[in-house]
Amino acid sequence: MNKDTGRRATIVDVAKKAGLSKSTVARVLAGSSNISQDAAERVQAAVLATGYERNHLAVGMRSGRSGLLGLVIPDITNPFWAEVARGAQDQAARQGVSLLVFSSDWDADKEAAHLRALCQARVDGAIINPVADNLADLDRFGMPFVLIGSSAERFPDTSSVGSDIVQGVRLGLDVLLAQGHVQPALILGPKSRLARARFLRAVHEHCIERDVDPSILMTEDSDYTVEGGRSAMKRLLQAHQNGQHLAVFCANDLMALGGILAIRDAGLSCPQDVSILGFDGIPSGAFSWPGLTTIEKDGRRIGSTAVTALYAEIAGRAEHERIYVPCRLLERGSLADLSEMATARLVAKG
Amino acid sequence: MNKDTGRRATIVDVAKKAGLSKSTVARVLAGSSNISQDAAERVQAAVLATGYERNHLAVGMRSGRSGLLGLVIPDITNPFWAEVARGAQDQAARQGVSLLVFSSDWDADKEAAHLRALCQARVDGAIINPVADNLADLDRFGMPFVLIGSSAERFPDTSSVGSDIVQGVRLGLDVLLAQGHVQPALILGPKSRLARARFLRAVHEHCIERDVDPSILMTEDSDYTVEGGRSAMKRLLQAHQNGQHLAVFCANDLMALGGILAIRDAGLSCPQDVSILGFDGIPSGAFSWPGLTTIEKDGRRIGSTAVTALYAEIAGRAEHERIYVPCRLLERGSLADLSEMATARLVAKG
DNA sequence: GTGAAAGCGCTAACAC
DNA sequence: GTGTTAGCGCTTTCAC
Numbered sequence: 148m149n150k151d152t153g154r155r156a157t158i159v160d161v162a163k164k165a166g167l168s169k170s171t172v173a174r175v176l177a178g179s180s181n182i183s184q185d186a187a188e189r190v191q192a193a194v195l196a197t198g199y200e201r202n203h204l205a206v207g208m209r210s211g212r213s214g215l216l217g218l219v220i221p222d223i224t225n226p227f228w229a230e231v232a233r234g235a236q237d238q239a240a241r242q243g244v245s246l247l248v249f250s251s252d253w254d255a256d257k258e259a260a261h262l263r264a265l266c267q268a269r270v271d272g273a274i275i276n277p278v279a280d281n282l283a284d285l286d287r288f289g290m291p292f293v294l295i296g297s298s299a300e301r302f303p304d305t306s307s308v309g310s311d312i313v314q315g316v317r318l319g320l321d322v323l324l325a326q327g328h329v330q331p332a333l334i335l336g337p338k339s340r341l342a343r344a345r346f347l348r349a350v351h352e353h354c355i356e357r358d359v360d361p362s363i364l365m366t367e368d369s370d371y372t373v374e375g376g377r378s379a380m381k382r383l384l385q386a387h388q389n390g391q392h393l394a395v396f397c398a399n400d401l402m403a404l405g406g407i408l409a410i411r412d413a414g415l416s417c418p419q420d421v422s423i424l425g426f427d428g429i430p431s432g433a434f435s436w437p438g439l440t441t442i443e444k445d446g447r448r449i450g451s452t453a454v455t456a457l458y459a460e461i462a463g464r465a466e467h468e469r470i471y472v473p474c475r476l477l478e479r480g481s482l483a484d485l486s487e488m489a490t491a492r493l494v495a496k497g
Numbered sequence: 498m499n500k501d502t503g504r505r506a507t508i509v510d511v512a513k514k515a516g517l518s519k520s521t522v523a524r525v526l527a528g529s530s531n532i533s534q535d536a537a538e539r540v541q542a543a544v545l546a547t548g549y550e551r552n553h554l555a556v557g558m559r560s561g562r563s564g565l566l567g568l569v570i571p572d573i574t575n576p577f578w579a580e581v582a583r584g585a586q587d588q589a590a591r592q593g594v595s596l597l598v599f600s601s602d603w604d605a606d607k608e609a610a611h612l613r614a615l616c617q618a619r620v621d622g623a624i625i626n627p628v629a630d631n632l633a634d635l636d637r638f639g640m641p642f643v644l645i646g647s648s649a650e651r652f653p654d655t656s657s658v659g660s661d662i663v664q665g666v667r668l669g670l671d672v673l674l675a676q677g678h679v680q681p682a683l684i685l686g687p688k689s690r691l692a693r694a695r696f697l698r699a700v701h702e703h704c705i706e707r708d709v710d711p712s713i714l715m716t717e718d719s720d721y722t723v724e725g726g727r728s729a730m731k732r733l734l735q736a737h738q739n740g741q742h743l744a745v746f747c748a749n750d751l752m753a754l755g756g757i758l759a760i761r762d763a764g765l766s767c768p769q770d771v772s773i774l775g776f777d778g779i780p781s782g783a784f785s786w787p788g789l790t791t792i793e794k795d796g797r798r799i800g801s802t803a804v805t806a807l808y809a810e811i812a813g814r815a816e817h818e819r820i821y822v823p824c825r826l827l828e829r830g831s832l833a834d835l836s837e838m839a840t841a842r843l844v845a846k847g
Numbered sequence: 848g849t850g851a852a853a854g855c856g857c858t859a860a861c862a863c
Numbered sequence: 864g865t866g867t868t869a870g871c872g873c874t875t876t877c878a879c
Contacts, residue, residue: 155639198637200613200616200617200638201617202558202617202619203617203618203619204554204557204558204563204618204619205558207554208552208554208555208558213554214617214618215597215618222583223573223579223582223583223586224576224579224580224583226574226576226579226780229573229574229576229579230574232573232598233572233573233574233600236573236598236599236600237600240599240610240611240614245597245599245614245615245618246597246598247565247595247596247597247598248582248586248596248597248598249586249590249595250583250586250587260590261590263550264590264595265595266550267550267551267552267553267564268553268554268564268565268595269552269553269554287548288550289505373784404784408786411786430576430780430781431780431781431783431784433781434723434754434781434784434785435784435785435786436758436761436785436786
């Protein structure tokens, strides 16, 4: 805000103050080469003197680059999506652009409205967790985009970024096997969900690779909720001679949290009697008792990777491939190490 | 995207198609009066035919309204701030504008950088949880703003929106008193934090109003963390003849969650032996055992209210007052109703 | 009720 | 190296 005129300083004010032309100032601001030391310094000084701040609306209008990116996720209030947003935000800041954030609530109409807003804001590109069945709207707007999350897998031949579920499942199974749980039980999502099949297939394939017969694993279907996990675990405990040394791999953290409650309900203790492994890495897993050991999706990295991929897309040098971001093991105490316990017993005897 | 030309349709394309002038089209789009039925219809049709989408960059440039709002919060990953962001987002969508979201990590430098980005994007206004000690940057940019969160209280004479802590404390104390906990203990934050004094003062004032001598309340200092709350609760239990029928009001939910752990550590049970009341309403409180009863801050409403207040500010009809958003009681089972238990006992006897 | 024309602040050719 | 010039797509007088 210019003290003298009461309005914001423009590039013309800076040019006048510096005794140079608009274009020279613009060149300095854009960090172009072919600029004399003297000119650069005078512009610097004039910018400070006038309090000039670049008008991105004007820049965007002229150059066709708004310096804006769009992010459409189901719900910013969901901790996983908040992590994604944060990762995208940070990467955008590093690239010197800003992020418009929208929540779709898994509602195709809201999604369409948000895409329209992005188009009107002339974002340089968008990162979207798609809820609609087709990408007609996206094509219509003709803006570069990258899909994120598991729902993006429905669209091959598009750039997309998501968790590496297969690697996460392998990681989880290997941890269980290494700690002596040679026959882990599974609590799965409902049959109606695609994610269930994906999870189960990954388990089967890795079991075979590790010489475990997947058909002998006990499984319970549930519904991805705490209460669902609780009753699924109750059924497992009844079926498994009171559950001693049982280990259960749950397809998400909410069900795992319910599993911990069910173990306590049955008068058993986790992890002494029953071990639990979750999948997701929700923050609440840190506050259960015991803390929930889980396979954590790396939301932040998904977000930052998506921004990077989006820039490849904008530049037109995109590969249109799905990028899989690895999951991590988050150890918080709900797993008993049977091999260690066995060793301890031997040591005690000896 | 125009099929014929390969570039986006502009108002000129629409005008051409409709056989009208730029200005008439602009008027229809702006919903102005003094438009013939015929013109309106022809424009409608031409918009559909060309796939025209309004260019907000150009609109903003000409009209001085970018249709963008800025939100600067400490961390979108923190569930409270995610709620605030969601509330702001929804209200912004209702007003037909979009939201740029930034996380400052309580870092004054990052905050300054984000404010600058907002200024350059020419946002119509900003909602900020201030971390810097002064608002010099904000004044410098001369953009309308509304402060949010407790740190905004440092700046009177500015429009701001935050939780009504006093009302929340009253609500909490009244619940405890109504359930027969006439002498609740307190677990507070560290002496260095302003929030501690605010909480304690609210407790004192309300106690006096309810004829409770605040000086007889046991208090423990802690640090707003789970482990801090756990050891503070341990000290309380030792001081209070093993803790039967103790009730503890914790200044935040993390310490309350720690308190629940300490009760179990001591071989006691919550809420049968010790009742716990938290403050904040973090989602993890739903997964402890028992669930944490708490005073919940209404982040979503703070966000939406802030957008509304910001529009008052932009319109220049702002009152420059702090708006207090009430807290709510969230009952999840960590409070025993002594009066009910007493009644039950009497009934059992009789 | 509609059109013509000016201009918001900037960039990108194009001269010199 | 620097200046001149012509717009980007829109709103907004000012005519008619």
